Amino acid sequence: MTENFEFKLIATDGKARRGEITMPRGTVRTPAFMPVGTAGTVKAMYMDQVAELGADIILGNTYHLMLRPSAERIAKLGGLHDFARWPGPILTDSGGFQVMSLAQLRKLDEKGVTFRSHIDGRAHEMSPERSIEIQGLLDSDIQMQLDECVALPATPKDIQRAMELSLRWAERCKTAFGTQPGKAMFGIVQGGDVPDLRIRSAQALKAMDLKGYAVGGLAVGEPQEVMLDMLDVTCPELPEEKPRYLMGVGTPDDILKSVARGIDMFDCVMPTRAGRHGLAFTRRGKVNLRNARHADDPRPLDEESSCPAARDYSRAYLHHLVKSGEALGGMLLTWNNLAYYQQHMQGIRNAIEAKRFDAFSAETQAAWAEGDIKPYA
Template identity: 90%
Template sequence: MTSENFEFKLIATDGKARRGEITMPRGTVRTPAFMPVGTGGTVKAMYMDQVRDLGADIILGNTYHLMLRPSAERVAKLGGLHEFSRWQGPILTDSGGFQVMSLAQLRKLTEKGVTFRSHIDGRAYEMSPERSIEIQGLLDSDIQMQLDECVALPSTPKDIQRAMELSLRWAERCKVAFGDQPGKAMFGIVQGGDVADLRVRSAQALKAMDLKGYAVGGLAVGEPQDVMLEMLDITCPELPVEKPRYLMGVGTPDDILKSVARGIDMFDCVMPTRAGRHGLAFTRRGKVNLRNARHADDPRPLDEESPCPAARDYSRAYLHHLVKSGEALGGMLLTWNNLSYYQQLMQGIRDTIEAGRYTAFTEETQAAWTQGDIPVFA
């Protein structure tokens, strides 16, 4: 199912948990959704066909990395990011702001935007709200994010307020730059750190802009999980029921379960791909560290009932050998397994919200995780 316009509809709710669909010209996104992160036009260690076959409806591309290499203008000349990467479904691009703040060198922030030097070659760049939207347009992404300033936590209330207010002004400029694009969307980003009244002010101001979707940013940046959840409890009721809600950069399976329970519809995180490249597997029984010597003689697969061949058809002993030997196949198989697990988790979430048993599903899922070899909530 596709639509010529960007549309979101709620199919079912269970408490605050929401089951919905986003329809766009390039496809339908079933929500709650987990978006694999395709930083530089690739979901690391995966073929795009694999990503699609695992059940992902949408992936994320990174504006900062793509503007530096190979450049948004080059991607546009080559047909846009979908054609360039061979992903024909919807793509969400972030604004590049987080990476500018965390990776770039010699940053200078002003009302106009941010100037910085590339972490790759030291070349100078300027990123304004208008330029961020221009780059995302050149990439031809389906959902584009406003440029914002994301401060790490803990920070002072004064710094958090300054960044939140700047982000609101930048959101207005991004909205003007984005204009009217019926089949696409620009999302605003709620900021405010861990200060409740700033979160409310940010959400209310963005709601007044009548955007097509809303993200909650500035979380999972150093604060404990209970602080993140508290901010969601405060923020989500301020956002429009009829618009999608995206929690940026989150997270662990436990983060996802608890955030869905608070009304979040969309997630992205590098965790499943990064963990896979470092020997860590996510399974329905919990996390498994394949670097651990206990797996050297273990003939069992990660999960004999998994639909993913990486989890079902390879022994833990073999995976341990690949990881310890530094073989590229180890990271490929574990990334495949991890993204499969995340998509299975999202399907279970969607199904049980529709069935009205989301709380029971959460409890059952968390109980099963205790069978892994790494404490789930460590």
């Protein structure tokens, strides 16, 4: 295992990329989906299960962990890996998105953001330097710059102001991060739905020579075509030899279409949140287990799946669990969903290596269209 942070491309098929990120704590096969471990836990899952499903890396949330139990407490207890019993790589976000969306009484200026916790109302400050400090206390392997994420729609003036502020904060985060062998700090491309601003942001971040680059601000309710248009203008501006991460995205269809544009890494709460609300993802489309038509259905979600939650439990039983509010329902459906997402990523990786990514995409979308509920888009 390397002592450094390294990324290498193994194969390409069109713009789709098959690669590997190697770090002291492990190798991440890309394209990769990172299960979201918001508060030091992937909800409704044991970490052993998450690893067995094929996840190489998980995401931790700086905002939630700084508020409870605190980054300082986690550091005293040996860091987030030991605390959560996840020995592999961890990416932490900067906390900026949650500050903007969850915190109360926010005040943003050049220095950073002051806000009150959504939990107890206590006042906190989040500067670029403090964000990197918290992520260092958590001992994460990939750390994200602090940025301002503007919800769309927004005016071009507001989008430009936030993009330029995020670039200045990226410089400060880079300085605060310094040199940390085996770890990386990623910059975040902003610019909303304005192509010229996205290009300017990507070019400025590229000039900073960071270890990786994320595309932010595209999981905030905009139509899929807007997201894809922004990837079309952004990805060509990013260095080919560095990993590219699309933050907070998304559906299996979002992932397919983003991989086709050159994205390597994804995260989203969708598979875990959907599972807790009775929605299953399968290779034949989505299945809403709240629907009464499943009450007498003896079929499993997918008789060919390697995941016991998909293969060994009837839809009738899963429907019963969901309608009864039993915790096991959310656990089984989350297990199924994360298994499907990792199977989806493995299929993508295999297809890129075999130079048949377009065919795989067409076959996958055709299978979804024949499913219980269509489509994923």
